[in-house]
Amino acid sequence: MIIDSLENIEFYRSVNNDFYQGLLFIKNSSPDIELGEYPLTATAKALVMEYETNYQNTFGYEAHRNLIDIQYCIKGTERIPWSHLSRLTPYTEYDLVKDVTFYKWTEKQGEVIIGDGVFSIFYPTDAHAPVFCTDEPTLIRKIVIKVSI
Template sequence: MIVDTLDHLLENEAAYGDKIQRGLQFLKNTDFTGQAAGRHTVDEEMFYFINEYETKEAADCFWEAHRVNLDLHYILEGTERIGYSAIERLQVRDEYSAEKDAVFFTGAVESAVAASPGDLVICYPQDGHMTGIEAKQKEAVRKVVLKIKI
């Protein structure tokens, strides 16, 4: 898992593979203002969701990880905490679904980062992540989740 701001990651984008560099540039150069919530296609290797929700207590959120796509969580509005755990430390709740490209887990939140507008969290296949956790209070969040095929 990588946590930083989009601007910082762009300053060091040569440290990342071509696909992530392309994803960072896409996030930088796209105006998401007014785009409807839901799925949007970029090309055969990238698509994204505009997600809008209110944060919740961790007990009401869920762990997930992916095998086919990297997740780049780019916060547009609001603040949420994103839990992190290596998948080996979690217990499988629902086996991998190729249709959803997701496996779901249970487990305690031992590590989490607060992500605010401009922050970017990159989740790799080995990164169990739990999104939508309230930071200091319930809050509306609007973000882009860019999916990059690996």
């Protein structure tokens, strides 16, 4: 997992072009960007979504096998607990179409607050539990860059 600032985008130019293009998309997006899917490269796309954060999530952790998530709140902030897969127990079978498995809630290994210039990159072993509010429940607009691996 990576937690970093949008100020460091140029570093990712030499790390991975999909990461770099995704972070540029985030940096250049307005908080009023339309919801939906935006193709970025042959192996990366941006999903713009909006939802209400809460004090808890009802589905536990999620993890992907074939995707890396870069997550950033373009409007508002979100607290995302995370844990390494080795600490978790799945409660769903792997969904090949959606590339996701859901895991039972257990004590977090750590957490990140995204937004206000801070993004996070979740690799396939980084189970994450989005939807948590930072102070009080609020409507957020979030960009998730999906990078195929």
